[in-house]
Each structure stands twice: as C-alpha cells, then as structure tokens.
Amino acid sequence: MARGRRPGTSSSREDIAGAARTQFAELGYDRTTIRGVAAAAGVDPALVMHFYGSKQRLFIETMQLPFDAPALADELAAGDRATVGRRVIEYLLAAWEQPHTRALFVGRARASASEPEAAKLLRDQITRELIGPLARSIGADRPELRAALVSTQLIGWVFARWILEVEALRPLDVEQAARVLGPALQRYLVEPLD
Amino acid sequence: MARGRRPGTSSSREDIAGAARTQFAELGYDRTTIRGVAAAAGVDPALVMHFYGSKQRLFIETMQLPFDAPALADELAAGDRATVGRRVIEYLLAAWEQPHTRALFVGRARASASEPEAAKLLRDQITRELIGPLARSIGADRPELRAALVSTQLIGWVFARWILEVEALRPLDVEQAARVLGPALQRYLVEPLD
DNA sequence: GTCTATAAGCAGATAGAC
DNA sequence: GTCTATCTGCTTATAGAC
Numbered sequence: 053m054a055r056g057r058r059p060g061t062s063s064s065r066e067d068i069a070g071a072a073r074t075q076f077a078e079l080g081y082d083r084t085t086i087r088g089v090a091a092a093a094g095v096d097p098a099l100v101m102h103f104y105g106s107k108q109r110l111f112i113e114t115m116q117l118p119f120d121a122p123a124l125a126d127e128l129a130a131g132d133r134a135t136v137g138r139r140v141i142e143y144l145l146a147a148w149e150q151p152h153t154r155a156l157f158v159g160r161a162r163a164s165a166s167e168p169e170a171a172k173l174l175r176d177q178i179t180r181e182l183i184g185p186l187a188r189s190i191g192a193d194r195p196e197l198r199a200a201l202v203s204t205q206l207i208g209w210v211f212a213r214w215i216l217e218v219e220a221l222r223p224l225d226v227e228q229a230a231r232v233l234g235p236a237l238q239r240y241l242v243e244p245l246d
Numbered sequence: 247m248a249r250g251r252r253p254g255t256s257s258s259r260e261d262i263a264g265a266a267r268t269q270f271a272e273l274g275y276d277r278t279t280i281r282g283v284a285a286a287a288g289v290d291p292a293l294v295m296h297f298y299g300s301k302q303r304l305f306i307e308t309m310q311l312p313f314d315a316p317a318l319a320d321e322l323a324a325g326d327r328a329t330v331g332r333r334v335i336e337y338l339l340a341a342w343e344q345p346h347t348r349a350l351f352v353g354r355a356r357a358s359a360s361e362p363e364a365a366k367l368l369r370d371q372i373t374r375e376l377i378g379p380l381a382r383s384i385g386a387d388r389p390e391l392r393a394a395l396v397s398t399q400l401i402g403w404v405f406a407r408w409i410l411e412v413e414a415l416r417p418l419d420v421e422q423a424a425r426v427l428g429p430a431l432q433r434y435l436v437e438p439l440d
Numbered sequence: 441g442t443c444t445a446t447a448a449g450c451a452g453a454t455a456g457a458c
Numbered sequence: 459g460t461c462t463a464t465c466t467g468c469t470t471a472t473a474g475a476c
Contacts, residue, residue, distance in 0.1 A: 062441075080360035082276035086470065096443055101471065103441095165359035165409060166274035175410045200406065200414035201426060207410075208402020212394065215359060216369045216401075220394035231440040232395060236430045246425040256459075280452065290461050295453065297459095 065103050067093040069114040073152075076111060076159035081167045086110070108169065115159055121181040129189030136190060137238025142230045144206065148214070149226060158214045161207065178203045192242050201240040209233065259297050261287040263308040267346075270305060270353035275361045280304070302363060309350055309357075315375035323383030330384060331432025336424045338400065342408070343420060352408045355401065372397045386436050395434040403427065 071092035075084040086107055090097040104110040128139050147153045163170035178184070183202050187195035209229075213221045224232070239245075265286035269278040280301055284291040298304040322333050341347045357364035372378070377396050381389035403423075407415045418426070433439075 064441075080276075082274075083360055085468085087468090097470090098444085098472090099442060107470070161405075162359040164405075165356040166277055171410050175412055178410075179412060179414070196414040197418075200412045203410075203412060204402035204406040204415075205399055205430070206402070207405050208398035208400070211355075211358075211401050211405060212398040216365050216372075216397075218369055218373060218394045218397060220373070220390040221398075224391075228440075232391075235433065236399070239429065246422075258459075279450080281450080291452090292454090292462085293460060301452065 064093070064095050064099060068095060068100055068103060068110075072110055072114045073155045073159060076115060076163060077155035079162075080159075080165070081111065081163035081170060108167075111163065111167075111170065112173070115156055115163075117156060117177070118153070121177065122185055125182055125185040125189060129186050133190060133242055135238075137236070137241050138230060138234035140186070140202070140241075141206075141233045141237050142226065145226045145229050145233075148210065154214065157210055161210050162215065178206075187241060190242060194245070197245070198240055198242075202237055205233065205236055205240065258287070258289050258293060262289060262294055262297060262304075266304055266308045267349045267353060270309060270357060271349035273356075274353075274359070275305065275357035275364060302361075305357060305361075305364065306367070309353055311350055311371070312347070315371065316379055319376055319379040319383060323380050327384060327436055329432075330380075331430070331435050332424060332428035334380070334396070334435075335400075335427045335431050336420065339420045339423050339427075342404065348408065351404055355404050356409065372400075381435060384436060388439070391439070392434055396431055399427065399430055399434065 068089060071089045072084070075089055075092065079088075084107075086100050087097045089110070090100050093100075100110065104113060124143075128143060129136065131139065148157060160170060160174050164174045165171075179196070179199055183199040183206075184196065187199040187202070192198055209221075212218045221229075262283060265283045266278070269283055269286065273282075278301075280294050281291045283304070284294050287294075294304065298307060318337075322337060323330065325333065342351060354364060354368050358368045359365075373390070373393055377393040377400075378390065381393040381396070386392055403415075406412045415423075
C-alpha cells in the first residue's frame with residue numbers, strides 16, 4: 053500500500069479534465085469555453101490555462117481515447133472472420149453505453165464539425181489506428197476503402213443516436229443494435245463489395 | 247416573356263443567402279458570423295439583420311432544401327421494391343455532387359453538431375419528411391426504425407466524405423459509391439432485420 | 441498551484457439617419 | 459434598402475502577485 057501523501061497537492065487537474073470532457077461532448081468545441089470549464093470544475097479560468105496552455109491543447113490532451121487502438125484492432129481481428137463485423141460493433145456499442153467513453157466519441161464528433169484540427173485527429177485515428185489496421189489485419193482486398201466504409205456507418209450511428217438523438221434508435225439495447233448493424237459492417241469488412 | 251423591371255431594387259437578399267449557405271457549409275454554425283456573411287456578400291452587416299432578423303433565422307431561411315421531400319419520397323418508393331435502396335442512394339449521391347445542394351446538407355450536418363435547433367430540424371426532416379415517409383411508403387415492418395437506420399448510413403457518409411474528408415472515399419464516383427452503399431440501404435429498408 | 445487584473449478583440453443585436 | 463454608430467457582452471490569452 054502507498055504510504056504518505058501522493059504527489060500533487062490537489063485534484064484540480066483531473067477536475068478540469070473531467071469538466072472539459074463533459075462540456076466538449078455536450079456543447080461542441082466552440083461553445084465550450086475555458087471559463088465554463090473552470091466554473092464547472094470549481095477553479096479559476098487562469099488555472100486551466102496554467103495546466104493546458106490553450107483551448108486546443110485542452111481538447112487534445114483531455115479527449116484521448118483511454119485504450120490502445122492498435123492493440124484493440126488486433127484483438128478484434130483475431131478470431132472467426134465470419135463474425136468480425138459483429139465483434140467490432142458489439143465492442144463499440146458497449147463502449148458507447150458508458151457515459152465517460154461516450155463523451156470522448158461524441159465530443160470528438162461534435163468538434164470535428166467545426167474545428168478542422170479535430171476532424172484531422174478523428175480521421176487519422178479511424179483510418180490509421182483503429183479501423184484501418186483492423187481491415188488490413190483481416191486481409192481482405194482494398195482495406196483502406198473497407199475501413200472508410202465501416203467508419204461511415206460508425207460515425208453515422210454516433211451522430212444519429214447521440215447528437216441528433218433520433219427516437220427510433222433509443223429503445224435498442226446493445227444486442228439488438230449489434231444484430232442490426234453487424235451484417236452491414238461484416239459486408240464492408242470482408243464480403244465482396246460489388 | 248416578362249417585361250419591365252422586376253420587383254426589388256437589388257440582388258442583395260440573394261447575395262446574402264448565397265454567402266450564408268457557403269459559410270454555414272464550410273465553417274459550421276458558430277464560426278459563421280453575420281459580419282463575415284455580409285463581407286462575402288459585399289453588403290453591410292446591418293442589412294443582413296434587416297432582411298433576416300437574427301442569425302438563427304438566417305440559417306433556417308437560407309438552408310431549406312430546394313425540393314419537395316414528401317413528393318420525392320413517393321417518387322423513390324414507387325417502383326421495384328428490390329432496388330429501392332439503390333434508387334435512394336443514387337439520387338442522393340448525385341445531389342451531393344452538386345456544390346449548391348451539397349452545401350445545404352453539409353451545412354445542416356455541421357450546424358447540428360453545435361446548435362440544438364439545427365439538430366432538431368435535421369432530425370425532423372429525416373424522420374418525418376424524407377426517409378420516414380419513404381419507409382412507410384414501402385410498407386415494410388417497423389418503418390421508423392428502418393428510416394432511422396438508413397439515416398445513420400446517409401449521415402455517416404456525408405460526415406466522412408465531406409466533413410472528415412476521408413481519402414479512401416474520394417475516388418468513388420456516384421455509380422461506384424451507389425454499388426457499395428446500395429445493399430446496406432436495401433437491407434435497412436426492406437429485408438428482415440435480424 | 442492558485443489567484444487578480446486586464447489586455448485586445450470579436451460577437452449579435454439595436455437605434456436611427458438618409 | 460442601405461448605412462453609421464454604438465451598446466453590451468462574451469471570448470482567449472497574458473502578466474504577475476502571493
């Protein structure tokens with residue numbers, strides 16, 4: 053067991069990060085303000101600047117995904133190729149049910165709509181770190197196109213379900229949604245495309 | 247032929263509308279400013295307010311779709327049920343190739359990420375005016391869910407192709423993209439969902 | 441680590457002259 | 459229909475005391 057007082061004299065840095073994630077997810081990039089984040093975290097706005105330097109760096113440093121994307125891609129690619137689409141969507145749908153993880157994805161999607169840097173971040177993470185490696189790992193033809201197609205469906209789900217909040221999608225639980233979306237991803241990932 | 251001078255002494259109103267559409271599409275809602283639109287249209291900012299009253303009304307009045315959605319839904323629903331998915335995506339992909347029409351869809355998607363009113367507008371138009379009626383017209387079970395699923399794929403395509411600008415999607419022409427996306431929409435619209 | 445004070449700028453909206 | 463001038467409020471960011 054750790055004894056004595058841990059380094060750092062307060063939890064302000066993490067309080068700020070948590071408040072930032074919530075606000076980026078709910079308000080988008082532009083409407084999230086340093087002042088608003090500071091107020092929600094119960095600190096002075098200047099302290100936010102002290103820790104993160106700028107609004108853009110606050111976004112980048114607090115909105116990183118908490119898992120190792122390439123490793124996850126390998127894990128999902130391993131196993132039966134006939135059910136890989138289902139595994140992918142099931143993993144992500146479960147992740148999006150958790151408010152903390154969902155905030156990261158929704159915040160990134162919202163920010164991408166107005167902040168080009170955020171769009172680049174999302175695009176690269178999708179094509180280069182998660183879905184891209186996954187598609188290559190599977191060994192199908194045209195992996196870049198397949199990864200991009202999978203991404204369209206994933207982004208569209210996040211946008212419709214959590215940003216537009218389309219009513220008809222709400223009653224679906226993870227298993228039902230996976231059953232509906234799985235075949236689409238399966239086709240994009242491994243089946244002949246035309 | 248119409249003779250004489252038409253009513254209205256200038257094209258300022260339409261100049262403003264055109265500039266607004268372009269900026270909403272490229273910058274999103276928050277970063278589009280009355281002042282910026284006025285500058286692009288070559289008029290005074292106060293003139294924008296004179297014509298449209300507020301920024302929100304400028305958005306709503308200039309970003310209306312130029313076609314009659316319910317009528318289009320009927321038109322697309324008529325014909326072979328086995329190819330309706332293909333007809334829908336072909337029509338929309340062709341529409342999105344035209345910069346003027348594309349600006350409306352992209353602008354609405356961008357705005358929906360930050361402005362709740364814009365999200366409501368997009369959600370209602372999708373579920374109540376275009377895809378919803380289409381799904382009901384076809385006569386499949388669970389039309390609301392089917393319409394919502396179709397919407398996820400359509401929004402995801404617009405977002406990935408025109409906002410994230412994913413490289414792998416760019417080389418596809420209308421016909422190629424329709425061949426890839428058609429089966430997904432076809433399944434969401436008429437095939438058994440699980 | 442935390443705060444006060446403030447710089448410097450841009451936003452939407454209004455009033456009213458012409 | 460068009461413009462000038464301005465109000466009011468907000469933003470990110472900096473400098474520096476404690």
